Amino acid sequence: MPTEYAFPDNAAKTADASQELVSEKMSVAMGPSHPSTHGVLRLQLELDGEIVTKCDPILGYLHRGDEKIAENMTYNQFVPYTDRLDYLAPLANNVAYAIAVEKLANLVVPPRCQAIRVIISEMARISSHLLGLGAFAMDTGAWTVFMYQFTEREKLYKLFEELTGARFTTSYTRIGGVARDLPEGWTDRVLGFCDQFLPILDEMLEMLTRNKIFTDRTVGVGVISKEDAIAYGLTGPNLRGSGVPLDLRKDKPYSGYEQYEFDVPVGSKGDSYDRYLCRGEEMKQSVRIIRQAIKNLPGGAWYAEDAVRIFAPRKDKVLTSMEELINNFMIVTEGPQMPAGEVYFEAENPKGALGFFVVSKGGGVPYRMKIRSPSFCNLSILPKICTGVLLSDVVAILGSFDFVMGECDR
């Protein structure tokens, strides 16, 4: 491992390369409104012909002040804001946030709640990876895959809607549980989705995996070495695509992930193609986890019953018991009462490790909430790997990174 990282002086590097032909470099702003920056990322590129000699990502076009908002909201009030971090997998964000705060409160949720959270996290992973896959395909020019995956996502949305009432801004988890139990027959419909999803996924992957044009566009493009991936703090499929078998679901199991059998796909070269393959395989593993979780779905409570001052009491109790009514009022107005302390928890989200660093001084409102967003960390390697590639490669690299500006800028 190198001890010091030098920040390459890109200008000097390319000056060497172009000594024979003195040419003027072109500065191009790619974004913030550009079809392949997936949101409002802006890349300030310096081009030597078609070759990118310098890439300076400019973020913050979607900085909405989530961390500041968190400091002014009770813990439960902030749940909807976590939906809008990685808005492709809100359920997984909800879960990560809830577990972080539960750690602060030293709260253990019952097994049924854990299993529900695993199921929804994995469904969110499928939903997010599908869009990542489709967007990647679209960036390389294969429009139709993009449309196909949306059909599958619609089926997922239907299930989410049945469970939570919203298509993707779900706000389903609460501190100490989930908002409500699974609807009747929902698990069967999830299994039904899984059954029909796998062949369709194979069909979609078939359109790309062995496609000569697609492999030409992606193999060897945007190679990230193992060491770089770790040094730049990459997580999720981007890290695993580089051959680092780090998956927090396996290595720091939370929410009962240790009970489930699944494989962690790992890439070999760390190029865009490997990242794509990892995502494809992860969806299949998610289906595996969902099936196991539903098969062994424990009964019992879906919220921590001992979390009296944290989890709002059930509606029927609120309406019948004075004590519960007061309790409900306290939880809503003051927020769930938390001890003072600092916790950091990160969950393996579709995009990578989504971490919440919660600093509490007690009471119902966090004192400081730092959100460690995977997209932010993943993108930080862009200046390095987007140097010396062709302009079209930048598009392929961005597609393979599968980032979401909502959580990157927060």
Added chain:
Amino acid sequence: MSLAPAEVLSALQGKFAQVTARPSGDHPAVNVPMADAVALLRHLRDERGFDFLVDVTGIDWDVDASPRFSVVWHLFSTRDHGYLRVVAACASDTEPSAPSVAALWPAADWHERETYDLLGIRFENHPDLRRILMWEGYPYHPLRKDFPLAGIDVPLPDLEVGEVTRATAAPAPMVGGPFVASTGEMNLTEAEPRAKDESWDERKEKPDTL
């Protein structure tokens, strides 16, 4: 190295006498003087296997607190799958600064820029310390405790557009909006979620600039 906090501390104190334990809800955490921070982090990376810098951030411990700012590093070991939190307090309360670890982990580059942007902690020897989330030239550091959630009126980043549209980055109206609460334990009346608006409410007239 999923060590118990006490073990981590004793192992580190052998080399860095100034390191003290820090209360933590979960992972081992240590306090370190700012001067020793980089040496400690380098030691942790090279000899303790904490090769993954998860996060760099800062905390503003309130306007009157001293030391007011702390910098927090979260480390992770890809080998042993353990976390470690390293916290160092900034010497100055008005011009906080901390050493940059961007040379140890390139990942720190953007995290430090973000901390500088939102909290105003300057990182010495950072290769390119610019704002990252707010625009260049934004005069405030929004995550500081004296900065209101609604914001402070400044011109738009593009002056021309600001001139044409006469829009500014005006304070967000809080009336009827999301009800915000206050942190810490206090009496119910104050902690109760309410519309906290600095600029206008039901009694005061809505300013024209909005």
Added chain:
Amino acid sequence: MVTSNTDLAYNTKIEDTLVVTKADAVINWLRSSSIWPMPMGLACCGIELMASGNSRFDIARFGAEVMRFSPRQSDCMIVAGTVTYKMAPHVRRIYDQMAEPKWVIAMGACASSGGMYRSYATLQGVDRIIPVDVYVSGCPPRPEALLDALIKMQEKIRRQPAARELLGGAKAKSA
């Protein structure tokens, strides 16, 4: 002479039986039938904007699937998502680059009013920098809501005095 009441020219209830040949009606029909959106997919709503193009909702039925990322070729900017102060000037500049006639749909609570993001970084409604024709509620709105907005937009376009604007009124409007 063009009157502001163009119900006579085009009304869905009587369109099949009544034939009125007015320049406005023709121009408005052309314009309203071919709204090419400029997708300003900024945040979460952008996902629903994309979803409205998929095969379940298919915005293409209204001829509006031609998402032109170049503002010169688009008719209607769909601002989908939170507009931050950093992004606002870009939104405005892209709007300025669009050719007349142009319309704006503010999709979702954030674009309409700042929504739940009452904070220092968020523009409290895109209507502070560009004129908005149709607001869509929801956080995010369902694709059906966007399609509804599109139909509302078509109705709105059909009420416009298009011929007068073409014959010099456009200057007066822009001035």
Added chain:
Amino acid sequence: MFDFYFDLPLWLRLVLQGLAVMLTLFPIAAACSMAERKVAAWIQDRPGPNRTLAPLLAWIPGIHFLQRLGLFQLAADGGKFVFKEDIVPGHVNKAYFVAAPILAVIPALTTIVFIPFGAYLDAAGRVVPLILANVDVGLLAVFAISSLSVYSVILAGWASNSKFPFLGAVRASAQLISYELSMTLSVLPVFLWVNGPLAGEVAGSFTGTLGLGRVVEFQSQPGFFGGMWFGFLMPVSAFVFLVSLFAETNRAPFDTVESEADLVNSFASEYGAFKWSLFYVAEYCHMIVGSAVFMLLFGGGWNPLPWITLGDLASWIGIAHLPLVTGLLGIGIFVGKVLAMIFFFMWVRWTLPRFRYDQVMKIGWQKLLPLSIANLVFYALVIAWLDTR
């Protein structure tokens, strides 16, 4: 029946013929853009544009069929452009900016005059091709004029004075010029064959021509080789020509020039309304002309099937004595083939990803060019061998 027409002065006849063909081509090219959207929708399991209906026409029975085809959508899109503000941005070079789309359309529409689009049997039972300018240079003229279209792209990109259009123009100029070479080389064997020794044996009189009509006539000969389409005789030529055609018309997977993902809309980014649509009409015109040339050279032109000529078909169904009907049948078969080709273009576009720019150049220079040269040498040797036999 049409004697009055032949009594008209020649220049008037030519003008009328030219107008007729171009006024057909232009709407077809425009309709292709709608077809593209419908094909895309069909491939992606969507209905596609089907809501738009002109209010005045709603009462006509059966009109809903056209509505579902998106025909009125096409009318609305086209009409909208007319009433849309025609932007000439302040930072562009105005004269060239305006000239570019016009320059794009001129070669696209001009090349059609060298394309025979059908044939009829005259009183003597001979096949007479329907063509506006039946010149011997035929294909050469098509290549020469259609290659002018690259200037429009360069002009558009340069005059836009903007970066993405500029990059697109640079890509376009390199790509179009590269593929022209292998395209031309790929058709040479066809004309070697047509003007070669076998031609003398089979037909007797085909010498020294590059006319496209002659190629079709050659494929309409009796006998095994006579009735064989060149696509079967020279599959490599056909393949190289087809691939080059995709590249020349900037179609996927070679659409690096206007690749939406990285250059947004490339050279046409700064164009709006009518000027912008002219580029697309030109692109589709090129596709139509290219498909037509492909069908003439390798697909048997207006002959319905290999070894079955239009004349055979006409005499079987008993219309050989009606030149008008035969002519229409020939045109119908030919147009049908061309439209099938265009569907193929669209099918490919909505199925395959896109090449990268340098890969496009590599394919052009390192794969297609050697392939077409080898192909040419092979057929030259075969023809030389036939000649000395």
